[in-house]
Amino acid sequence: MDDTLIDIGDVARQSGLAASALRFYERKGLIQAEGRNGLRRAYRPETLERLALISCARDAGFTLSEIGEFLRAGPSDERLRARMAAKEREVSQRVDQLTRLRDSLRHAVVCTHDPLVECPEFKQAVRRVPQG
Amino acid sequence: MDDTLIDIGDVARQSGLAASALRFYERKGLIQAEGRNGLRRAYRPETLERLALISCARDAGFTLSEIGEFLRAGPSDERLRARMAAKEREVSQRVDQLTRLRDSLRHAVVCTHDPLVECPEFKQAVRRVPQG
DNA sequence: CTGCGACTTGAAGTGCGGTTCAAGTCAAGG
DNA sequence: CCTTGACTTGAACCGCACTTCAAGTCGCAG
Secondary structure, eight states, X not given: OOTTOEEHHHHHHHHTOOHHHHHHHHHTTSOOOSEEETTEEEEOTXXXXXXXXXXXXXXXXXXXXXXXXXXXXXXXXXXXXXXXXXXXXXXXXXXXXHHHHHHHHHHHTTOOOSSGGGOTTGGGGGOOOOOO | OOTTOEEHHHHHHHHTOOHHHHHHHHHTTSOOOSEEETTEEEEOTHHHHHHHHHHHHHHTTOOHHHHHHHHHOOTTXXXXXXXXXXXXXXXXXXHHHHHHHHHHHXXXXXXXXXXXXXXXXXXXXXXXXXXX
């Protein structure tokens, strides 16, 4: 019917996700197939973009159900806007912490302390984030 | 015997980790109790520092067994040094990606697109990281 | 029409990082 | 001495994010 649709196998290959993961995401309501080719799911090309977003968010520490909420949200959902603001602060903290960890790792590679973990410079990473 | 040792309950409270998590870490070889007070585990104060390091690394995406390896490593372990270098690159990429995601979230909070995920500015976050 | 191979389904299994449970043990206080 | 309460143990269970499995179905090539 619509030859611009992409077969699940191709979506899997292009997105780097397993077909089983795509079906799993469908059950969770994160994506949906536009049609079928026989039994085979066929997806709109935009789905690839959506999957990239999903992967990105999941890597960032969002759960799949959080991602689902975000995907379904319109601009008028104030509760969700607030949660995104909260998530932004969370991600900011994470960036700070990971930056310190990166610096510590960078040092660890050339450090001569024994054991490594006792190196005061390495310990910079561990400085507590003031958490509420 | 040594009244500078800290009871597991206090370590749990001070570290923010559950006592069950401490026992779990012990089974995994990440920490060990210095002694016992009856049956109760008693830890050296430095253990709190170690736990902070463990939490930090785990939050950063290290698995507990990776963390165990790092904790046991001396300065002469070249294989480990290489893995740390690799991890440093990994963490760097993550910092970049999270920074983009943070910016997107920051924008999302004030964005008027419907649905939010279609906003081109929001999509900045999704730019693919060149992965090997 | 017959294979073949890539898909389909629901259900069960996996690995991680713990938590929870039941039954038992200990130290201190009354 | 007896209770109380925080610990002890191993084993079972949990949620998440998938993967794997068995059995079945489809489209296409020969």
